[in-house]
Amino acid sequence: MPSESASLSSILSSDFEKILASWLKAQAREGVKRTDLVSAKETEKQSRDFLIAFGRATRDAPTDDKFDFANPSWDPVREALEEITESRTQRGVSPTEMGWFIASIKLPLFEQMRVAFAENNARLLENVWNTTRVVDQLALHAVESLVQKREAIIERQRAEMTEVSAPVVKIWDRIVTVPLIGTLDSFRAQTVMENLLDAIVQWEAEIAIIDITGVSTVDTLVAQHLLKTAAAVKLMGAECVICGISPKIAQTIVNLGVDLPNVTTRIDLQSGLAYAFERLGVTTKG
C-alpha cells in the first residue's frame, strides 16, 4: 500500500457513510442535484457506486505525485463515471453541472482531513493538494466524457436525418432508385452518392435511377454532383439514369453550359424505369 495515499484511502474507508451524506448535501448546495433531471434516489446510488470505486482505487493506486489516471486500478472509477455521464447526457445535464457533481466531493474529504490532520498543517496541505489533483482529474474526465457522448448523439441524429432524406430503394430486380427532394447541398449530395453506391453493391443493381423531380433548383454545383455520381456508378459497373428532367431544369442545365455527356436522362420516373427495363431485357404485361 503506497504510504502517501494511505490518508485519502483510509478516510474514504473509515468515514464512508459520513462522506457520502456530506457529498450529497454539497451537491445540492452547489446546485448540481437537478431533481428535475435526475431523481434523488438515482443520484444517491450513482454517488455511492462512484465512492466505492473511488475508495478502492485510492487503496490500490498512488494518489500522491505518482498519481496516474491511466493506472488500471482506476478502471472501475472510469466505468462508474461513464455510467453517471451516460444517464446524465440523456437528460441534458450541462458540462458545468457534471463537473461540479464530481468536484463537490472535495468538501467532505477536506472536512475529514481537517479533523485527521488537525495537528499537522504541512500534512493537511499536502493531502488537500493531492486530493485536489485527483478529484480535478476525475471531474475533467467526466466533463469530457459528457461532451463526447453528446457529440455522438448529435452525429447519430445527423446520420439518421440524411438517411431519411435520401432513401435508396430497390424497385426491381437489379434496379435501385433514389428520389431527391428539396435543396441539394454538398454534404447531402455526398451522402446520396454514398448511399446509392452502397445500394448498388447490396442489391447487385445494374441500373441506378436518380429521380430529381423534387429538386427545387439545379445549379452548377448540383449538376456537377450528378455528373460525379453518374461517373462513380459507371466505375462500379452499373449505369446511371437521371430522371425528372422538367423543361425548366433542361433549360437551366443548358443555360449553365453544363454538359451531361454519357449520362442517360429521362423526363420522369416512368420513362426512366421503362428505359431500365429495356436495358435489362425485362418485359412486363399490360
Add this chain to the structure above:
Amino acid sequence: MTDESWTVALVRQSDVAFARQVAMKAMTAIGASAIKKTKFVTAVSEIARNAVIYGHGGAITFRVVGIGLHRSVVGECTDRGPGIADMQLALKDGYTTGSGLGLGLSGARRLVDRFDIISSAESGTTVTLESAAR
C-alpha cells in the same frame, strides 16, 4: 488527445505501399468512414510517390490531432528534391514533368480537407495533408 506519430521513410517504391498502410492505420484509429479513409490514403499514395520519384526520397509523418469526433489525421511529407519551380502549373490538372497523368498533385488536393505545399530549391518540397474522420 494522443501524441502518437508514425514516420515512414520514402526511399524505394515499396515504401509508398508501406506509407499507405500506415495512413490507413491512422485513419482507422480515428474511426474514419470508408470514403474518408480511401480518399486520404489515395492522396498519401500520390504524394509519397512524388517524393520517391521526383523528390529524391524523403519521409512522411502521420499524427492524430483533435479530440472526440473532431479528430483528424495529418500527414506531412518532406522530400530532398529540387523543389517545384512553378507551383500554379504543378497544381493544374494534366500537368506533368514525368510520364504520369498529371493528376497526382492536383487530384490529391481534392481528396483531403486541408492541403498545404511549401517548396524551395534549397529545402525541397513539404506537403501537408489533413483529413477528418467524416
Add this chain to the structure above:
Amino acid sequence: MSTSGSSPIVTIMGCVIVAIRDDLDDREVLMLQDQLVEEVARVKARGVIIDIASLEIVDTFAGRMLGSMAQMAHMMNARTIVVGMRPAVAMTLVELGMTLDGVETALNADRAMSLILGRRIKPS
C-alpha cells in the same frame, strides 16, 4: 496458372481472370500487367477480367495501369472488364478526375463473364 505476388491468374473459357490482392506497390502492378498481357497472348483470350474488390485504394498509377491494360488487350482483340470496384474507390477516382474512359466495368466477375461470352447486352 501463374501468380503475381499472391494474385493468381486463371483462364476460364477464353477469359483471363485475376483477382488483385490488396496493396501492390508500383513494381508489382507493372509485373502483373506484364503477366496479364503474356497470358492474353498465350491463350488468345477473348477477354480479361480484373477483380479489384479487395483493393481499398486505386491511385493514379494503378488507374493508369487499368487503362493501358485495356488498350493493350484491345490491340490483341480482347475486352478488358474491371469488376468489383468498391464505392469509396469509385468516388475517389471520380474526385481524382480519373473516369477510366475506355475501360469497361461490371459489378462482379460473373456478369463480366456473361458480357464477354455474349450472353447479355453490354451496358453502355
